[in-house]
Amino acid sequence: MKLGIQGWFLAQPHTGIGQHCLGLLRELSKRAEVRVIVPVPSPVNPKGVPKHWLKVVKPKWWIPHPSIKKWYWERVQVPEFFAENNPHWELYPYPCPLPRYSSNMRAMTVHDTILWGDDRYRSGRMKKRYHRQAQRSMVDMDHVFAVSEATKRSLDIPAATILPNAVEVAENLTPTEYEGDLVYLGGYDIRKQVPELVKAFKTVRKKHPKMRLVMIGKPHHASRYYPKVEKTEGVVWTGPLTDRQVYSVLSSAHALVHFSDSEGFNLPLLQAMAVGTPVIARDIDVNREVSGGSVVLLKKPNGKALLDAVDYVRKQRKRIIGNQSKAAKKYSWKKSVSALIKALK
Numbered sequence: 225m226k227l228g229i230q231g232w233f234l235a236q237p238h239t240g241i242g243q244h245c246l247g248l249l250r251e252l253s254k255r256a257e258v259r260v261i262v263p264v265p266s267p268v269n270p271k272g273v274p275k276h277w278l279k280v281v282k283p284k285w286w287i288p289h290p291s292i293k294k295w296y297w298e299r300v301q302v303p304e305f306f307a308e309n310n311p312h313w314e315l316y317p318y319p320c321p322l323p324r325y326s327s328n329m330r331a332m333t334v335h336d337t338i339l340w341g342d343d344r345y346r347s348g349r350m351k352k353r354y355h356r357q358a359q360r361s362m363v364d365m366d367h368v369f370a371v372s373e374a375t376k377r378s379l380d381i382p383a384a385t386i387l388p389n390a391v392e393v394a395e396n397l398t399p400t401e402y403e404g405d406l407v408y409l410g411g412y413d414i415r416k417q418v419p420e421l422v423k424a425f426k427t428v429r430k431k432h433p434k435m436r437l438v439m440i441g442k443p444h445h446a447s448r449y450y451p452k453v454e455k456t457e458g459v460v461w462t463g464p465l466t467d468r469q470v471y472s473v474l475s476s477a478h479a480l481v482h483f484s485d486s487e488g489f490n491l492p493l494l495q496a497m498a499v500g501t502p503v504i505a506r507d508i509d510v511n512r513e514v515s516g517g518s519v520v521l522l523k524k525p526n527g528k529a530l531l532d533a534v535d536y537v538r539k540q541r542k543r544i545i546g547n548q549s550k551a552a553k554k555y556s557w558k559k560s561v562s563a564l565i566k567a568l569k
Contacts, residue, residue, distance in 0.1 A: 225257060225258050225313070226261070226310075226311040227312065228260075228313065228315065228328070229260060229261075229262050230302050230316045230320070231268075231278065232297070232298065232320075233245055234270055235264065238464060240488075243491060246272070247392070248564065250273060253277075255565070261277060263301075263305045264281070266280065267280055283301070284301070291350060298322070299321045299323065299357075303323055312328065313568050314326060314328050314330045315331050315332075316332045316361075318334075319332060319334055321361055322361040322364070330366050330367075332362055332368055333387055334369070334370050334379055334384075335375065335488040336371075336378070345414075367383075369385050369564070370387065372488060372489045372513055373513055375489070375510075377509075390555040391491070391498045392557070394467055397471055397475050398472055399472070399475075400472050402460075402473050403477075404476075404478050405437065405477055405478060406428070406477065406480075407438045407496075407501075408437065409480060409492040410482065411441065412441065412450055415486050417506075417525070419451050420526075422456050424529075425437045425530065427527025427528060428527070429458045431531060433458075438473060439461045439462065440470060441462075441464060470495070471499050474499045475499050475500065479496075479503065479533075480492060480496035480501055482503070483506050483525045484506060485508065487511070493511060493514055493519065494514055496548075497518070497519070498549075501545075502545060502548070503519035503548065504522065504533045506521070506522055507522055507523045514551075515551055520537060520544065
């Protein structure tokens with residue numbers, strides 16, 4: 225089988241879609257029955273991905289607006305590239321605007337439907353048109369994948385195949401200075417509820433004055449999509465970290481904390497579970513699904529609830545880690561790639 229995979233997010237490996245693409249490609253490299261070709265917008269050299277798979281398709285230099293440049297690359301340049309190289313399947317790892325017809329079979333992976341249905345993400349005319357075209361492209365796909373049962377339910381496409389995320393934990397992790405602290409890992413847009421998390425941490429800090437809240441990642445500019453987070457005593461901003469650094473910080477932590485109110489899969493949850501770090505997260509469908517109910521779930525995330533959860537983790541740490549470890553073993557890139565190949569065959 226010759227498989228073409230659109231590779232825009234390989235240049236952004238710290239995003240959820242970037243991690244998804246990397247995990248699939250690394251596992252596909254172990255499968256002799258699959259040949260892969262990946263158009264990318266710029267030269268990249270991700271570890272574990274064969275170099276000869278990656279083909280640079282440069283976005284048109286004469287398009288000045290970056291959003292229009294990306295749109296044209298997705299809708300015109302990549303489909304033309306696949307038409308020339310003729311794979312058995314074209315796989316688009318996220319919803320993007322596509323022409324209605326192709327000479328090849330096509331599949332698309334949906335990570336969540338948040339930008340289509342959440343009123344908080346209402347945008348200008350250009351973005352609205354982009355997301356409408358991306359959503360419409362699913363109608364013309366020969367197959368649709370969803371990263372979780374929760375996403376499949378929101379799509380309401382019974383024939384969709386579940387293609388879950390997985391993680392590869394780095395080995396020989398070294399202890400960090402954040403031993404016993406709380407860690408947040410993820411984005412900073414409005415649904416992540418980061419300001420609410422920082423506010424709730426103040427209550428924890430009063431009882432545990434030496435405990436810190438370690439924020440991994442880089443916040444975007446302040447806007448209605450990315451609310452400003454106030455500077456608070458005990459909150460540490462690390463900026464972006466490598467995978468090894470992320471897992472080292474997680475393995476040293478008291479717990480991962482996550483107040484996000486909507487997710488398609490919630491990869492940080494699985495990352496913490498796999499490395500043996502207790503998780504305290506909001507009680508939403510996908511968190512129950514991914515964790516199998518093994519993490520500490522908060523129905524009403526606030527200061528008191530977070531403090532109670534922190535103290536509960538201290539008492540039940542061994543049991544929580546054991547249950548989370550069992551749940552995390554359900555996920556692997558080997559299983560996901562097997563599901564991918566089976567569906568396409």
